Amino acid sequence: MDEIAPRELQARLLQDPPVLVDVREDWEFTHCRLQNSINIPLSDLPNRWRELDPRQSVVAICHHGLRSHYAAEFLRQNGFKQVLNLTGGIDQWAAQIETEMPRY
DSSP states (O other), X not given: OOEEOHHHHHHHHHHSOOEEEXXXXXXXXXXXXXXXXXXXXXXXXXXXXXXXXXXXXXXXEOXXXXXXXXXHXXXXXXXXXXXXXXXXXXXXXXXXXXXXXXXX
């Protein structure tokens, strides 16, 4: 599984932003999220993945990186070539990048 660290993602967002797919539940997404991310809970992904363009670069995000790992693998199996998993999830993003972001 290809991973991207929070600092790498931060740099990438400034130059060639990928599509950010947050696979956490709605209540988690409401609590905190990365700007411009799309919320598709992991349980909805099998029914909603066609909303995404397989030609675009995608970064899957969850709380700690496990659900997003499964989401990235699912997207790969459905023809997405450029899929990365955010290492440590939104929790590590909040710890390293947006330290004012609420954590849970």
